[in-house]
Amino acid sequence: MRLATYEHRGERRAGVIGTGRLYPLPRDVSVLDLTRLGLPGALRLGRAALAGAPGPALADVRLLPPLEPPTVRDFVAFEEHVEGVVRSVSGDAAVAPEWYEAPTFYFTNPYAMIGTGDSMPVPPGCTELDFELEVAAVIGRAGTNLTPEQAHEAIFGYTILNDWSARDLQRREMKVNLGPAKGKDFASTLGPWLVTADEFAGRHDADGFLPLGMTVAVNGVEIGRDLLSNMGWPFAELVAYASRGTWVRPGDVLGSGTCGNGGCLGELWGRRGRLDPPPLKPGDAVTMTVEGIGMIVNTVVAGVDAKPVAPARPRPRDRPDR
Known part of the structure; x- marks a missing residue:
């Protein structure tokens, strides 16, 4: 089942994707509410929506991020990307x-x-804007110190994640051995919808990986292509590790990390020793496609000018009197 959050004629609703149409859920139900309900209950509610009156055509709505996640953890699970x-x-x-x-x-x-x-404004002060092609798992069952088997059962569904990156800002921040901060926190794309985990039953390989094709293109020119199954750990292991000593809760988003073989420009810049392909600029359209999930498209636009940042003051050495 494909669950979406959309805007139509000024109204925000959650719904189920049918054949070219949205089938609205009750007005007081969000996709985040469905994750809290759990996958079996969400599927029952979704089937009831599909049996009801159809809503607007998919082509007539603005698709929003499928849910408002309480937390977003982003892993770095592809060795080739690293x-x-x-x-x-x-x-x-x-x-x-x-x-x-x-x-x-x-x-x-x-x-x-x-x-x-949605448009993607260039973040303030950035001259090296980059995309990052990922898949994210969304949690549908609270748990702590989960085993991988329990973690697999806790996954509600999957969506595409573009973890946009300001590489020049990130490069400076990482020299402080903390972060990234402003190199990352300006935008992440989730979408186009949330595909429930039952859609992928029987598609995992013997080691628990999902062999889904992933591609990214800029202005129609393919930049990267990989398989989700090239992760170093399957999602069940990532969720289990995230739950170690703490909790994962419904609606939490866990990114796979960027795939290899051109899943981002930064990987190619590192391999080639130069900014080739060039950083993203206003007017560039970034298209990401993941087998079994769908496609997301964002166009880069000019952002706001960066305000000057005051440097740290000379370090004081005053001490309180004893």
């Missing part, structure tokens, strides 16, 4: 041994979600 981006951001030529020991993630901004079709 190889190229590490070289681009820090100049190192090798993947850190620690990458292989356990999945690594950072928390990004849940208030900066945009949908397919």
Whole structure:
């Protein structure tokens, strides 16, 4: 089942995707509410919507991010991506041994979600804007210290994630050994909808990976192509690790990390030693497609000018009197 949040004639609704149409859910029900209901209950409610009167045509609505996630964790689970981006951001030529020991993630901004079709303003001060092609799992069952088997059952569904990156800002921030911060928190695309996990039953390989094709193009020219199954860990392992010593809750979004083989420009810049292809600029349209999920498209537009940032003051050494 494909669950969407959309805007039509000024009204925001949640609905189920039918054949070219939206089938609205009750007005007081959001996609986040469905994740809290759990997958079996959400499917029952979705089937009831599909049996009701059809809503607007898909072509007549603005698709919003499918849900407003309480938290967004973004992993870095593709070794090929790490190889190229590490070289681009820090100049190192090798993947850190620690990458292989356990999945690594950072928390990004849940208030900066945009949908397919939305414009992507260049963030203030950025001259090296980049896309990042990912798939995200959405949680549908609360849990802590989950086993991989429990974590697999906790996944409600999947959506496409574009973890936009300001590479020049990120490069400076990472030298402080903290972050990324403003290199990342300005926007992430989720969409076009949330595909429930039952749609992928029987599609996992023997090791628990989903072999879904992933592609990204800029202005119609393909830049990257990979398989989701090239992750270093399957989603069940990522969710289990995220729950270690803490909780994952319904609606939480967990990104796979950027795929390899051109899943972002930064990987290619690191491999080629130059900004080729060039950074994104206003007017560029970025299209991402994932097998079994769908397609998202965003066009880059000019952003606001950056305000000057005051440098740190000379470091004081005053101490309180004893």
